[in-house]
Amino acid sequence: MLTVTNLTKAYEGKTVLTVPKLTIPPGIHYFRGSNGSGKTTFLRIIAGLLPFTGTVLLDNTYDSQRQPVDYRLRVNYAEAEPVYPDFLTARDLTSFVARAKRAPPGQVDQLADLLGVTAFWTQPIRTYSSGMLKKLSLLLAWLGQPQLVLLDEPLTTLDVETAARLFDFVREQIRQSVSVWLTSHQDVALTGLPITATWQVSNGTIHQATDAFTS
Amino acid sequence: MLVVMLLAAGFMRASDHEALIDAALGSPVLLGCFMALWGLYTLKATAFVRSQLAAPDHLFFNAFRLQTPSLRGLLWLWVVAELLIPILGYAGWMLVRAVRFAQWSAFYTIATAVMGLVVASVVWVDYRLRHPAPAPLRLNLPALPIPYGLFFPTYWLRKEPVSLVLTKVSSGLLLVGICLLYPTDDYDQRLLLLGLLLAVLFHASVSRQASQFEQHYLLLLDNLPYSVWQRLGRHVILYGLIWLPELALFLRHYPDAVTVQYVLLLWLTGLGWLVLIHTLVYGRRVDPDRWLACLFATFIIGLLTIMAHVPASVWCALGWGATIVFSRFRRLPLKVAS
Numbered sequence: 001m002l003t004v005t006n007l008t009k010a011y012e013g014k015t016v017l018t019v020p021k022l023t024i025p026p027g028i029h030y031f032r033g034s035n036g037s038g039k040t041t042f043l044r045i046i047a048g049l050l051p052f053t054g055t056v057l058l059d060n061t062y063d064s065q066r067q068p069v070d071y072r073l074r075v076n077y078a079e080a081e082p083v084y085p086d087f088l089t090a091r092d093l094t095s096f097v098a099r100a101k102r103a104p105p106g107q108v109d110q111l112a113d114l115l116g117v118t119a120f121w122t123q124p125i126r127t128y129s130s131g132m133l134k135k136l137s138l139l140l141a142w143l144g145q146p147q148l149v150l151l152d153e154p155l156t157t158l159d160v161e162t163a164a165r166l167f168d169f170v171r172e173q174i175r176q177s178v179s180v181w182l183t184s185h186q187d188v189a190l191t192g193l194p195i196t197a198t199w200q201v202s203n204g205t206i207h208q209a210t211d212a213f214t215s
Numbered sequence: 216m217l218v219v220m221l222l223a224a225g226f227m228r229a230s231d232h233e234a235l236i237d238a239a240l241g242s243p244v245l246l247g248c249f250m251a252l253w254g255l256y257t258l259k260a261t262a263f264v265r266s267q268l269a270a271p272d273h274l275f276f277n278a279f280r281l282q283t284p285s286l287r288g289l290l291w292l293w294v295v296a297e298l299l300i301p302i303l304g305y306a307g308w309m310l311v312r313a314v315r316f317a318q319w320s321a322f323y324t325i326a327t328a329v330m331g332l333v334v335a336s337v338v339w340v341d342y343r344l345r346h347p348a349p350a351p352l353r354l355n356l357p358a359l360p361i362p363y364g365l366f367f368p369t370y371w372l373r374k375e376p377v378s379l380v381l382t383k384v385s386s387g388l389l390l391v392g393i394c395l396l397y398p399t400d401d402y403d404q405r406l407l408l409l410g411l412l413l414a415v416l417f418h419a420s421v422s423r424q425a426s427q428f429e430q431h432y433l434l435l436l437d438n439l440p441y442s443v444w445q446r447l448g449r450h451v452i453l454y455g456l457i458w459l460p461e462l463a464l465f466l467r468h469y470p471d472a473v474t475v476q477y478v479l480l481l482w483l484t485g486l487g488w489l490v491l492i493h494t495l496v497y498g499r500r501v502d503p504d505r506w507l508a509c510l511f512a513t514f515i516i517g518l519l520t521i522m523a524h525v526p527a528s529v530w531c532a533l534g535w536g537a538t539i540v541f542s543r544f545r546r547l548p549l550k551v552a553s
Contacts, residue, residue: 047437047438048437048438048547048548049434049437049438049548050548050550051546051548051550051551065546065547068440068442068546068547069440069441069442070440071440072438072439072440072441072547073440075438076438077435077438079434079435083431083432083434084432084433085366085369085370085428085432085433087361087369087370087373088361088366089358089360089361091358091360092360092361092362092366095360096362096363097435097439100439100440100441101439101440102440122358123358124358140435
């Protein structure tokens with residue numbers, strides 16, 4: 001599904017993440033680690049948001065650096081703490097991202113209803129609570145026809161009802177061969193999602209956790 | 216724009232400054248102009264402090280309210296005095312000249328104005344500290360859809376209106392002034408190019424603002440499936456929009472001795488250089504000191520090459536050509552590894 005080779009990420013000359021070789025199959029993958037361990041950095045690299053050295057290859061075909069457009073059509077990302085211009089509305093951002101990600105007709109309305117974004121569709125973002133911001137970022141992450149969706153801390157600030165609907169939607173997407181990677185400081189076992197594998201991010205690298213909850 | 220003005224003032228000799236000061240001491244209108252400029256500078260400096268107090272990263276400053284008013288006043292006085300050093304220094308120079316020429320009314324006016332600016336700044340920033348997160352006055356208008364091309368212009372208008380007004384007014388006035396000056400003497404087209412160079416430099420900070428806006432508020436842009444060229448195309452449209460008023464002014468005021476084609480060439484040249492500056496800055500951390508040095512060097516080199524009769528067509532080709540070359544070597548994400 002996704003292969004990472006010789007990945008190195010450094011900030012101001014200091015290496016924070018090194019992944020010599022990592023192959024992650026399709027499914028739901030949970031990345032865990034303490035604060036500052038590099039989970040968000042890793043997801044951002046995979047999402048194409050951060051420069052790095054090494055290779056990230058999707059389906060042995062799409063290189064994040066050599067085929068940046070094809071790759072980004074297939075990999076979406078939801079930030080842990082989204083920040084958007086406060087004068088925009090959910091409608092402005094969604095229509096822009098939906099066009100870029102080539103969202104099929106009707107998808108925006110479906111996702112907006114699912115995540116409860118319709119209720120504040122034309123409200124300026126400055127009026128949003130953190131939960132509303134999170135819902136908007138999750139909506140943006142599902143636009144288009146992604147093969148891999150990266151959800152950084154999707155449970156934070158999300159209300160219970162929306163979270164339940166989101167997890168049902170994730171299960172449905174998994175059946176349609178979409179993979180989901182998520183990070184969380186909450187207990188992901190409570191989500192009831194069929195976790196394919198758990199990965200430990202620590203000491204500047206990533207390895208599969210052996211004590212992990214999987215189903 | 217303030218940077219360009221300071222640079223322009225820096226080019227004046229000390230004797231020129233003294234002549235200007237002496238004239239201002241005897242002319243209430245000129246003195247009023249000085250004070251208006253100082254007021255503008257003070258407004259900008261204190262607005263910056265107030266914006267920093269409201270920034271999420273600096274909310275810990277609110278604890279500063281726990282200090283006694285007199286201590287807060289003293290500390291704010293220190294901060295404001297540091298920010299207003301250029302004004303205080305220049306006003307001090309003017310006061311010395313006023314004493315030498317016994318211009319006592321000007322002396323008291325300057326002293327009062329400077330003290331007023333300092334005290335008003337202290338009160339204004341302390342008021343923000345005591346009244347954080349004010350409810351902004353807003354018209355309850357229906358939210359019109361905002362397309363991507365208007366994201367940054369809307370941000371600029373809403374969040375940094377002083378910068379927008381100063382940039383556009385100064386650039387527009389300069390170009391109109393140059394166009395009106397052109398027929399009055401034996402100027403050649405180099406004068407228009409000089410005006411264009413300064414107008415582009417007035418816009419130099421826009422590229423940093425646009426870059427910072429997108430890097431901070433639109434992190435998702437780097438995840439969107441747009442190639443480097445598609446992104447460049449979008450930024451060309453953005454700068455075309457920002458630079459459009461200059462085209463209108465050019466077309467309204469261009470001298471008779473110049474053709475419309477030349478005016479269009481000038482506008483395209485300006486657009487090309489704006490996009491080039493954007494391409495060089497976007498996604499990079501730019502050190503402000505180096506940035507100022509680069510602007511200064513650009514101004515000097517530009518001045519010399521224009522004086523050496525390098526035509527607008529060459530400038531146009533250079534701007535757009537360099538943009539294409541630099542873009543050719545950029546890779547997604549448009550960030551330089553730190």
